[in-house]
Amino acid sequence: MTVIVRDLRPDVPADLEEFARVRRLALPFLLVTPESVAHDLTRTHPDAHMRCLVAEADGEVIGTAQAGLAYDSPEPGQGFLDVYVRPDRTRRGAGRLLVRAAEEHLAARGAVKLFAWVLDEPADRGFAEGRGYTRGRSAHFLRLDLAGGTLPPLVPPPAGVELRTAADYADDPRPLFELDAEATADEPSDVPVEFTDYEAWLAETWRHPLLDRELTTVAVVDGRPAAFSAAYTDGEGRYGSAMTGTARAFRGRGLAKLAKNTALHRARAAGCTEAFTGNDTGNGPMLAVNKWFGYEICATEVRYVRELG
Secondary structure, three states, rough: EEEEEEEOOOOHHHHHHHHHHHHHOOOOOOOOOOOHHHHHHHHHHHHHHHHHEEEEOOOOOOOOEEEEEOOOOOOOEEEEEEEEHHHHHOOHHHHHHHHHHHHHHHHHHOOOOEEEEEEEOOHHHHHHHHHOOOEEEEEEEEEOOOOOOOOOOOOOOOOOOOEEHHHHHOOOHHHHHHHHHHHHOOOOOOOOOOOHHHHHHHHHHHHOEEEOOOEEEEEEEOOOEEHHHHHHOOOEEEEEEEEOOOOOOHHOHHHHHHHHHHHHHHHHHHOOOEEEEEEOOOHHHHHHHHHOOEEEEEEEEEEEEEEOO
């Protein structure tokens, strides 16, 4: 059996379907659709040099890779690659070929450090370490049963706080961009990120096909967005918390918790049956909040890094 690696063809629906299918099989805790795959490849800023690859065996797509540069980081040369192989198609060389192609792509574009998320399983960790990657921080995937579980009751917002949706900002989403930029800057991360390009944010985030603006909930104080919980949905009953955060001046008041609880209730009312989120394992406060909602850890990933030189 011969395995080849080639570029994903975003104009070929079958390619997008197979790419998304492999991702869902390998990592069922993340929302992905053919539309989101095409969006990530074609709408990410050109400076990211985003490239999507597939590994094909006898005409069947058995592995995928995404690779790019963190163009929005103040530290140049930070690259990332995410490689996944169908769990029932491993040990055929697809992962090795995808990693090599992704590394060559990033090195040719100036990457000096590469980051990759790897499932916290012996075989996956061994694969990364055997290719010169060093273990770093870790993060949990969490799942919540929206169909059969019990959510905390809805409570009215405190005085001076109003709950809106992202759809309310359709005419001018800049206030949400500013809130997202501030909250993201304080998220645990190996690579610092600075959102300064509003047009890039519109293209990549605001117009993302998974973003559900009706379910994305914003807590507003004195007319200013103070906290939010961004909602992803895939049209198949799955809901994902893409980002939950609070502006620095409003932290410690429970606004993010209020927004997320409201978003989860709205998601269940809209027909979503399960919810997913992710947390850095060192982020105790957010893990406690998600435990309060009823989320349970369903898998763990480890961030691996390799320096080029």
